[in-house]
Amino acid sequence: MSEITKEPIKVQSKFGEYGVELKGNIIRLDGKGVVTKALFQLYHEDVKKLALPLGGQPWGFLIFVQGVGILTPDAEQALIESVRLRKQYGMQGCAFVTSDADIPALVKSQFERVYAAANLACYFSDSENDALTWLAALGCSFSTD
DSSP: OOOOOOSOEEEEOSSEEEEEEEETTEEEEEEEEEEOHHHHHHHHHHHHHHHGGGTTOOEEEEEEEEEEEEEOHHHHHHHHHHHHHHHHTTEEEEEEEEEEESSHHHHHHHHHHHHHHHTOEEEEESOHHHHHHHHHHTTOOOOOO
16 A cells, blocks of 8 residues: 555646645545536546555545635546546545535535546535445544544
């Protein structure tokens, strides 16, 4: 097993930004803006750096969406393939907290489509606690150490 990255990874582009880190067996992502395919490719590699050291153990995703929080069409297609790949290395599901999204219904519509196409469970909430409870039911727990 390779070494687990402890420090948060932060990336900014002209259209969007994100911060991602591993807490327990949950990858937490704070995302803002529009995700282009170029930004998505950076994000995909960063998620792999965090997930692969888990060695196939079950893990979950917790995403906080701020602002626009949508994907361009080519980034959406790339995400479907990425989620399918993540399932193979242990991802159990993804919980979204959309209370800070500009249009939560639009975010939910796009990501429901992505996760349905990848055949993986997702959950949407305005509450971090509800999202963590849902992930805990999948065997994923958040750690603050």
